[in-house]
Amino acid sequence: MTATEITTGDREARFSEFWKHRLESNIRVRQHIMRDWRLTLQAIGDLLSLQRLELNVSSSSGGLMIEQSLRRSVFGVFTLAQTGACVLSVPKVSGEYSLGASKQTLRRKSRSAEKSGIACRVINDEIEQINLIGQLDSALVSKADLRYRNSHADHRFLVGVGLWSVAYGQNGEPLVIAVVPREGTWALLRLFISLGQTPQHSDARYLLTQFVVERLSHEGVQHLVDTVGPSELTAGLQHFQRMLGFRIARVKFIHDARPWSIKNAGKILKVIYRAIAYNNRPGFAEIAGSIAHDAAVTKS
Known part of the structure; x- marks a missing residue:
């Protein structure tokens, strides 16, 4: 590719x-960068x-x-907003979300969920939300995947928050629970957890995703952002x-006059310097020049 x-x-x-290569190699982020x-x-x-x-x-x-999610520190240097967050563009017409070849699996799994009797609904009653939190926190204690097991989970702070x-x-x-705080045209995927590991739970994840996105579309939301960045996701x-x-995508807070300040530029150069020093090889000027040229072409 030229x-x-x-x-x-x-x-x-x-x-x-x-x-993705970092996930497949199963090494630390810092090692992968260097x-x-x-x-x-x-x-x-x-x-x-x-x-x-x-x-x-x-x-x-x-x-x-x-804001708290996007401003949290990543690698102890930058914020999630600066290093790139995982964002889903919510279509203006809700029915358009599930269209296209790329959504074939979504449609197939959603149909499978509906055929098995799975249905999604919005929960506005806070008493019902509290009961669901109890079931959720109990389910996390016995999660089969140790990465998601949590014997001290307490999600009561989400009661009454968002969608x-x-x-x-x-x-x-309940098979899958989603909690999505909203602000104007933005929404945050604050919680999206299955309460089990069966094929039915897997199908329900797809159906609930479609349900949430279509609901957000009706409410005028344009962007749904995850709390987890691309460097933190599991391969699955x-x-x-x-x-x-x-x-x-990167996110710029409108009230931030200089989201990429000289200080941040210095941090980037520090990462570059460490990467080169780690490999002890020349060639920075050639690669940096190529990057600058590609960026100029992309933005032209």
Whole structure:
């Protein structure tokens, strides 16, 4: 692929692959960054070329949750908003979300869920939300996957927050719970957890995703952002997210005058310097020049 053929979408996909390779190699993030300085420099160039979405939040509970999530530290240096968050573009017409070849699995799994009697509904009653929290926290204690097991979970702080949606089985048992705080045209996927590991729970995840996105579309939401960044996802979750339409984007807070300040630029150069020093190889000027050229072409 030549520089003139590189599009923003290509660079986003390549940046996603950069983190996918880290997941497949099962090494620490810092080791992955320092492992191959050429790929790291290329990834930095791809990061800087990513679409930058604008966000203006208020002091509402939903706004504060979204801002807190995007401003949290990643790698102890940057914020999630700066290093790229996983964002799903919510269509203006709700029915358009499940269309297209890329959503074939979503449609198939959703149909399977509906055939088995699974149905989704919004939960506004706080007493019912409290009961669901109890079932959720109990389920996390016995999660089969140790990465998600949590014997000290307490999600009561989410009661009364945002859009509560639940996928129920034919017998009325909750299968998957989603909690999505909202602020204007933005929403945060604060919680999306299955209460079991059966094929029925798997199908319910797809059906509930479609239900939530279509509901957000009706309410005028344009962007649904995850709390977990691309460098933090498991391989399975990364595949699941991209299949559902999540893509990596930077986020600019409108009230931030200089989201990428000189201080942040210095941090980037420090990462580059460490990557080169780690490999002890020349060639920075050539690679950096190529990155600058690609970025200029992408934004022209």
